Amino acid sequence: xxxxxxxxxxxxxxxxxxxxxxxxxxxxxxxxxxxxxxxxxxxxxxxxxxxxxxxxxxxxxxxxxxxxxxxxxxxxxxxxxxxxxxxxxxxxxxxxxxxxxxxxxxxxxxxxxxxxxxxxxxxxxxxxxxxxxxxxxxxxxxxxxxxxxxxxxxxxxxxxxxxxxxxxxxxxxxxxxxxxxxxxxxxxxxxxxxxxxxxxxxxxxxxxxxxxxxxxxxxx
Numbered sequence: 001x002x003x004x005x006x007x008x009x010x011x012x013x014x015x016x017x018x019x020x021x022x023x024x025x026x027x028x029x030x031x032x033x034x035x036x037x038x039x040x041x042x043x044x045x046x047x048x049x050x051x052x053x054x055x056x057x058x059x060x061x062x063x064x065x066x067x068x069x070x071x072x073x074x075x076x077x078x079x080x081x082x083x084x085x086x087x088x089x090x091x092x093x094x095x096x097x098x099x100x101x102x103x104x105x106x107x108x109x110x111x112x113x114x115x116x117x118x119x120x121x122x123x124x125x126x127x128x129x130x131x132x133x134x135x136x137x138x139x140x141x142x143x144x145x146x147x148x149x150x151x152x153x154x155x156x157x158x159x160x161x162x163x164x165x166x167x168x169x170x171x172x173x174x175x176x177x178x179x180x181x182x183x184x185x186x187x188x189x190x191x192x193x194x195x196x197x198x199x200x201x202x203x204x205x206x207x208x209x210x211x212x213x214x215x216x217x218x219x220x
Contacts, residue, residue, distance in 0.1 A: 109140035
């Protein structure tokens with residue numbers, strides 16, 4: 001009986017080993033990411049990029065996973081713009097290898113929006129404009145999205161408050177206000193920001209002639 005058990009254990013080990021060997025580094029990285037092992041997933045992708053440097057999807061995953069690690073999971077310690085630049089570089093590489101990889105463009109916009117949020121927090125008008133323009137130039141706001149954004153904003157009365165549910169809606173509205181001076185009478189508020197004290201203060205003060213002070217805020 002012990003001999004049979006040992007044989008079965010050996011067979012199972014070899015089966016698992018063969019299965020691991022059949023999976024590419026990219027596939028292993030995706031599995032690690034799904035299990036929330038972000039650092040391991042990124043390390044596997046970095047190795048995959050060395051071995052398969054022309055695979056656009058590898059660079060897309062590197063951009064996505066690094067973005068996720070910084071903003072959507074646990075807060076990343078020691079964040080600085082060099083980290084964002086690394087994400088932009090990965091996504092730029094993915095898009096250059098496959099211009100039709102729309103998911104890479106989506107995360108490029110997401111990273112631009114994240115850095116723009118930091119600029120807003122620091123009341124930095126120049127950077128706020130720059131990163132929304134950067135997203136536009138990368139193709140994140142094609143004509144259909146601009147039309148959608150305008151239709152979205154035009155459902156509002158003059159001087160209304162427009163609440164948005166996600167980054168995509170907020171980003172297109174900000175681009176239209178900042179770069180096309182479209183419906184600048186509106187106060188556009190992403191629901192996810194309402195729990196951030198700095199944003200509540202921002203709503204009270206506005207940003208010069210770029211983002212107006214919310215007149216509905218109390219003076220308290």
